[in-house]
Amino acid sequence: MDDKVNYLLRLGDNALILSQQLSRWCGKGPALEEDMALTNVALDLLGQTRLWYDYAAELEGAGRDEDALAFLRDAHEFKNCLLLEQPNGNYADTLMRQFYFDTWHYFLIEGLTRSADPRIAAIAEKSLKEVTYHLRRSGDLIVRLGDGTDVSHAKTQAAANALWMYSGEVFAYDTVDEAMVAAGIAPAAADLRAQWLAHVDEVFTEATLTMPPADAWMQSGGKQGRHSEHLGYILAEMQFLQRAYPGATW
Amino acid sequence: MNATAVTPAQAGAHTTQIWAWLGAIPDPEIPVISIVDLGIVRAVRVSADGGCDITITPTYSGCPAMQVIADAITEALQARGVRPVRLHTQISPAWTTDWMSETGKAALKDYGIAPPAQRVIDISRLRTGAAAAISRRAHPAHPAHPAHPAHPAPTVACPHCGSTHTEITSQFGSTPCKALYRCLDCREPFDYFKCH
Structure with missing residues (x-):
């Protein structure tokens, strides 16, 4: 597969899987405002997914469209990072997953606005304001939960620790990522990681949370299609209709 | 409008007319504001074949109203004899x-x-x-x-x-x-x- 198509699918898959996960909170949020916020974030991510998939499908030229990419690929063909397929868990788990992702996503998208590929730069420009808003919101909530009650602090710290090993995959560049850096299309990993660590540290300090060690061992494999069992369940639900009734439309 | 030759003056008048028609189309989610007042319509270009090219931009990436808006534009213009109506979606510069x-x-x-x-x-x-x-x-x-x-x-x-x-x-x-x-x-x- 062409490196750029692969890279675009990774971007789209991250956004789609997280969008699907957040949508599962619809009607079950701990407060009405949170319910609406999570589904609005999910909607933003779904819109961004479509922009990435459209471009990937066009470049691929194999007759697949955004729907085929979303609904007709199996788990090993998905390239999302393992962080995004981690279960929703309790609300601290959901928000910590979001905060780790949003922080990376913000700096990545900000970097992509300077991409040598004008279409990628345009999509990044379109997404940047949305992504900025997401990060401000998740950072605020991490502070409120971390610097909240004893129970909320404990749950938020537990979520920070449990998800930490999934936070580094986005910076583990393989040949696909490196090809994009070499072509001036994507920002380098080292810069993003430094920005990510600085922002997480800043928010954790304010939230009275302890940041796990930066040099901890990190899980990886999602970008190459090696997923945890969680992804299969997510796809089973998301793809059910198209699998059961091929070609069904509204 | 028929597919006969259009002079620049006619095209200009027609473009103004099309903007006016588009200005009467409400946003599907907030119907008190038109899609023109919301800034969604970025360009109107009348073509020599009697049709027109309309460029629209989404407010948010995931705005679920885009398809409804596109359909409303096509319907409104076709009902007034403008055809073909070609819609283009442009994401840059991003809507603000x-x-x-x-x-x-x-x-x-x-x-x-x-x-x-x-x-x-x-x-x-x-x-x-x-x-x-x-x-x-x-x-x-x-x-x-x-x-x-x-x-x-x-x-x-x-x-x-x-x-x-x-x-x-x-x-x-x-x-x-x-x-x-x-x-x-x-x-x-x-x-x-x-x-x-």
């Missing part, structure tokens, strides 16, 4: 609430939605200071309510009584483009159309 017309802002306010209260996020500044745009460090004295120096909280006036003594209750409202506020004077809750 700065493109909302004063008429549109007044209509929102009359409807009970506070219009955007300030100019939008300055993308150029984000580009030069990515960390500054989200930094929380500047206000250690108010850790629970950190203000963002690059983006001070807007003063949002209550659309019902005009008081600026208001507070945010949720960063998201019934659509991605809105936040929930409440007025601390007249006590009414209201939607605020976020700067974007």
